[in-house]
Amino acid sequence: MKIGILGGGQVGQALWDTIHMEKENILNILGEPLEIKKVLVRDLSKKRDIPKDFLTNNPDEIIYDKEISLIVEVMGGEEPAHTYIKRALEEKKFVVTANKEVIALHGDELHKIARKKGVDIAFEASVGGGIPLIKTIKEAMAVDKVKEIWAIVNGTTNYILTKMEEELRDFEEVLREAQKLGYAEPDPSKDILGLDTKFKLAILSSFAYHTTIKPEEIYTEGIEKISLRDIQYAKELGYKIKLLAISKFYNGEIEVRVHPTMIPLSSPLSSVNGVYNAILLRAEKRGDVLLYGEGAGPYPTAMALLSDILEATHTILYSVPRYYSFAYLYPSKIKPSDEIYTRYYIRLWVKDQPGVLAQIAKILGENHISISSVIQKETSEKEGKAELVILTHKTYEKSMSKAIEEIKLLPILEEWGSLIRIEV
Amino acid sequence: MKIGILGGGQVGQALWDTIHMEKENILNILGEPLEIKKVLVRDLSKKRDIPKDFLTNNPDEIIYDKEISLIVEVMGGEEPAHTYIKRALEEKKFVVTANKEVIALHGDELHKIARKKGVDIAFEASVGGGIPLIKTIKEAMAVDKVKEIWAIVNGTTNYILTKMEEELRDFEEVLREAQKLGYAEPDPSKDILGLDTKFKLAILSSFAYHTTIKPEEIYTEGIEKISLRDIQYAKELGYKIKLLAISKFYNGEIEVRVHPTMIPLSSPLSSVNGVYNAILLRAEKRGDVLLYGEGAGPYPTAMALLSDILEATHTILYSVPRYYSFAYLYPSKIKPSDEIYTRYYIRLWVKDQPGVLAQIAKILGENHISISSVIQKETSEKEGKAELVILTHKTYEKSMSKAIEEIKLLPILEEWGSLIRIEV
Numbered sequence: 001m002k003i004g005i006l007g008g009g010q011v012g013q014a015l016w017d018t019i020h021m022e023k024e025n026i027l028n029i030l031g032e033p034l035e036i037k038k039v040l041v042r043d044l045s046k047k048r049d050i051p052k053d054f055l056t057n058n059p060d061e062i063i064y065d066k067e068i069s070l071i072v073e074v075m076g077g078e079e080p081a082h083t084y085i086k087r088a089l090e091e092k093k094f095v096v097t098a099n100k101e102v103i104a105l106h107g108d109e110l111h112k113i114a115r116k117k118g119v120d121i122a123f124e125a126s127v128g129g130g131i132p133l134i135k136t137i138k139e140a141m142a143v144d145k146v147k148e149i150w151a152i153v154n155g156t157t158n159y160i161l162t163k164m165e166e167e168l169r170d171f172e173e174v175l176r177e178a179q180k181l182g183y184a185e186p187d188p189s190k191d192i193l194g195l196d197t198k199f200k201l202a203i204l205s206s207f208a209y210h211t212t213i214k215p216e217e218i219y220t221e222g223i224e225k226i227s228l229r230d231i232q233y234a235k236e237l238g239y240k241i242k243l244l245a246i247s248k249f250y251n252g253e254i255e256v257r258v259h260p261t262m263i264p265l266s267s268p269l270s271s272v273n274g275v276y277n278a279i280l281l282r283a284e285k286r287g288d289v290l291l292y293g294e295g296a297g298p299y300p301t302a303m304a305l306l307s308d309i310l311e312a313t314h315t316i317l318y319s320v321p322r323y324y325s326f327a328y329l330y331p332s333k334i335k336p337s338d339e340i341y342t343r344y345y346i347r348l349w350v351k352d353q354p355g356v357l358a359q360i361a362k363i364l365g366e367n368h369i370s371i372s373s374v375i376q377k378e379t380s381e382k383e384g385k386a387e388l389v390i391l392t393h394k395t396y397e398k399s400m401s402k403a404i405e406e407i408k409l410l411p412i413l414e415e416w417g418s419l420i421r422i423e424v
Numbered sequence: 425m426k427i428g429i430l431g432g433g434q435v436g437q438a439l440w441d442t443i444h445m446e447k448e449n450i451l452n453i454l455g456e457p458l459e460i461k462k463v464l465v466r467d468l469s470k471k472r473d474i475p476k477d478f479l480t481n482n483p484d485e486i487i488y489d490k491e492i493s494l495i496v497e498v499m500g501g502e503e504p505a506h507t508y509i510k511r512a513l514e515e516k517k518f519v520v521t522a523n524k525e526v527i528a529l530h531g532d533e534l535h536k537i538a539r540k541k542g543v544d545i546a547f548e549a550s551v552g553g554g555i556p557l558i559k560t561i562k563e564a565m566a567v568d569k570v571k572e573i574w575a576i577v578n579g580t581t582n583y584i585l586t587k588m589e590e591e592l593r594d595f596e597e598v599l600r601e602a603q604k605l606g607y608a609e610p611d612p613s614k615d616i617l618g619l620d621t622k623f624k625l626a627i628l629s630s631f632a633y634h635t636t637i638k639p640e641e642i643y644t645e646g647i648e649k650i651s652l653r654d655i656q657y658a659k660e661l662g663y664k665i666k667l668l669a670i671s672k673f674y675n676g677e678i679e680v681r682v683h684p685t686m687i688p689l690s691s692p693l694s695s696v697n698g699v700y701n702a703i704l705l706r707a708e709k710r711g712d713v714l715l716y717g718e719g720a721g722p723y724p725t726a727m728a729l730l731s732d733i734l735e736a737t738h739t740i741l742y743s744v745p746r747y748y749s750f751a752y753l754y755p756s757k758i759k760p761s762d763e764i765y766t767r768y769y770i771r772l773w774v775k776d777q778p779g780v781l782a783q784i785a786k787i788l789g790e791n792h793i794s795i796s797s798v799i800q801k802e803t804s805e806k807e808g809k810a811e812l813v814i815l816t817h818k819t820y821e822k823s824m825s826k827a828i829e830e831i832k833l834l835p836i837l838e839e840w841g842s843l844i845r846i847e848v
């Protein structure tokens with residue numbers, strides 16, 4: 001059983017190591033040895049764990065090699081990874097990938113090609129590092145129905161929010177530290193703005209609901225506007241702020257969104273700290289199942305790849321039909337984001353004068369939004385200004401947007417603070 | 425594909441329902457229909473969801489039926505379930521069971537028979553209800569190595585401890601309420617004394633470490649001696665008390681134990697409340713993976729059974745070799761319980777007079793146990809007595825047992841309170 005690997009970076013090298021270290025174990029499982037024939041890299045002269053003989057900078061040497069029946073893609077980025085995977089599938093090779101961009105953007109196309117050619121594309125490693133998310137959805141939920149997904153799938157943002165909360169430090173400061181420690185990239189915008197989380201939610205939801213959800217259909221907010229004040233208020237009120245990936249599937253309609261969310265301390269997701277990831281699946285019959293673990297790292301990711309590789313090679317060796325392959329089957333109907341129905345936290349600075357709260361309460365009331373609690377603190381921080389925090393009961397996003405537009409026109413508004421959704 | 429079910433109680437009926445409701449889904453997955461031919465019960469006249477035509481009170485009608493290739497056992501109890509399963513395997517039938525007693529006590533024997541006969545016995549439903557624990561250990565960890573298991577696998581005791589902590593109520597009172605609500609059995613001793621947890625830990629550890637661990641080899645303490653005072657002190661110190669199933673595998677030696685444990689709030693297991701179950705697997709390469717969900721209930725359990733049924737029928741239909749079956753392979757070496765090395769919480773009542781703490785500290789010191797903190801509160805509750813709480817640094821169980829023996833002989837000791845292990 002010969003395989004090729006596209007990419008010999010962090011993950012590619014961890015996979016190389018693991019396959020060599022676990023040689024006997026793999027032989028026991030498969031009944032024959034698993035051999036890496038070639039690894040694609042850009043720079044042949046770079047120092048790495050993989051011996052030079054096994055390296056190539058020509059993708060065709062792997063994609064069109066007749067001896068290779070499975071290709072692992074760990075290059076990253078949309079192109080040329082997408083094109084290479086497509087070619088490999090068309091050559092009737094099984095593909096295993098860790099590439100969230102490619103799956104989120106082209107999962108449906110690639111699955112169609114795989115089905116037509118009688119092969120498969122597996123992508124456990126694209127979400128949640130070493131946590132077996134896809135496997136659990138695919139197998140444990142095969143005869144169940146996933147109704148909701150609640151997930152923390154970006155280690156960088158979770159690390160930042162955790163640090164801000166634990167050490168009461170500012171976003172910018174914590175971000176700089178995270179960059180220094182290697183928990184955030186030099187250009188952290190994909191993580192901070194929620195794009196990485198959006199890609200992962202597109203993959204998980206498409207897979208769990210047997211449909212195609214495009215990243216651009218997902219309402220997305222990042223954590224860039226979360227201030228320490230919000231985190232402090234949340235703490236005071238018994239909540240934590242997490243960047244959540246949320247999706248729900250009811251009555252044929254899918255609600256799907258990524259945004260900072262206030263969750264109560266009683267939620268099992270509230271104790272997911274630092275770079276850890278977790279996903280809560282709400283299924284019709286199994287009820288809630290939560291999976292938690294290290295969401296990244298070369299070795300956990302290599303383990304996820306290896307699980308997929310073993311499953312695929314087993315399929316190849318014994319030419320059995322794979323018994324579940326529901327991904328990207330049906331069209332989806334996405335619920336418009338202004339129909340989101342949830343609770344809200346609002347923070348704003350107003351003129352410190354009588355009747356201010358009444359004006360704001362009036363606008364909320366006119367928009368059928370009812371207030372569940374209010375905090376107004378004496379402060380000497382800003383002369384003549386008062387900071388107001390309002391928690392609402394459940395309401396529609398549409399009503400809330402309208403109310404906020406109106407509040408923003410009030411002469412008593414000094415400074416807009418923030419709007420954070422609250423979920424239980 | 426015809427199957428037989430031994431047992432038509434809560435779980436048996438939920439399985440019957442599910443297989444009928446999900447008929448089409450199952451057909452899609454297997455490529456042919458799954459048909460329940462017969463269900464074994466004791467009392468043919470009892471009212472149940474299963475039509476009378478499908479019932480029998482003669483086990484041989486199922487076990488020796490040539491058309492039936494898979495048998496599901498959901499009768500419960502050690503005998504006659506164990507004997508029936510054995511006969512079924514000897515008849516070369518695949519077996520799927522929810523029976524923790526049978527697997528914990530006879531797992532090795534049954535696996536040996538299954539291997540000899542070229543069939544398999546699956547038992548996902550025996551631990552953790554609808555949480556895919558066994559599947560995750562089997563597949564995600566196939567090429568990894570599980571080094572530690574930390575689990576909350578008994579809903580009854582977790583419910584009681586949670587209620588005591590949240591509502592500051594006594595053990596007895598909460599237990600009675602749990603019985604009334606159906607969260608505890610009329611005879612709750614198997615749960616309360618930790619026996620149910622012990623069975624489950626024997627199963628999980630045998631499976632994860634590819635060995636045989638007998639329940640009687642597991643050091644076990646129940647929650648019957650946990651008082652509200654301990655829970656209050658734990659809370660004050662930033663801990664929760666949970667009945668943990670713990671096992672570790674290092675240097676060829678297995679440490680395995682069940683007891684109430686103080687865990688810090690930062691531990692992801694500390695937020696597992698009520699009847700929920702969770703298991704934390706510490707693996708060599710994947711790192712920590714935690715699985716959490718509903719640990720019981722007829723429908724979650726039926727889903728776990730169905731996953732096993734589908735996997736087994738797939739194996740039968742396509743006669744592929746199953747690609748992992750490591751359970752009960754190697755002999756095990758169990759670490760003696762007096763070599764446990766951990767931190768301790770001690771609570772005791774002493775005479776309220778000078779020099780008392782010094783006497784106790786002296787004994788601890790002589791046994792090489794160092795104190796990490798002490799709480800002594802003024803109390804008017806018991807005339808002339810003071811309550812002392814001591815937290816130690818890590819030490820050996822052997823040293824601690826010796827120290828306690830000596831402390832119990834001190835004339836200044838008024839009343840022994842409790843000893844609880846602290847883990848992080």
Ligand SMILES: NC(=O)c1ccc[n+]([C@@H]2O[C@H](COP(=O)([O-])OP(=O)(O)OC[C@H]3O[C@@H](n4cnc5c(N)ncnc54)[C@H](OP(=O)(O)O)[C@@H]3O)[C@@H](O)[C@H]2O)c1
Pocket residue numbers: 006007008009010011012040041042043044046057073074075076077080098099100125126129295296297298301
């Ligand atoms: N690192 C993690 O913890 C982690 C976790 C989960 C998922 N992932 C995913 O795993 C994938 C790989 O990540 P990584 O951290 O291993 O990345 P990396 O260290 O940057 O490695 C990328 C590898 O691909 C090669 N490569 C890139 N573009 C190429 C091209 N056009 N032609 C030929 N070779 C090319 C690079 O060659 P050179 O070495 O010659 O530059 C390098 O060997 C990404 O999709 C990532 O999102 C990573």
Ligand SMILES: NC(=O)c1ccc[n+]([C@@H]2O[C@H](COP(=O)([O-])OP(=O)(O)OC[C@H]3O[C@@H](n4cnc5c(N)ncnc54)[C@H](OP(=O)(O)O)[C@@H]3O)[C@@H](O)[C@H]2O)c1
Pocket residue numbers: 430431432433434435436464465466467468470481498499500501504522523524549550553719720721722725
């Ligand atoms: N209930 C749960 O939530 C749950 C969760 C996880 C695991 N489990 C496990 O699943 C198994 C079944 O639990 P359950 O709650 O369904 O139990 P149950 O309601 O008591 O059902 C037991 C069934 O087996 C039949 N039975 C028992 N002994 C028999 C015998 N000697 N001969 C013929 N039939 C016999 C009974 O027949 P009659 O109906 O005629 O009495 C009944 O139909 C147990 O191993 C349990 O530990 C249960």
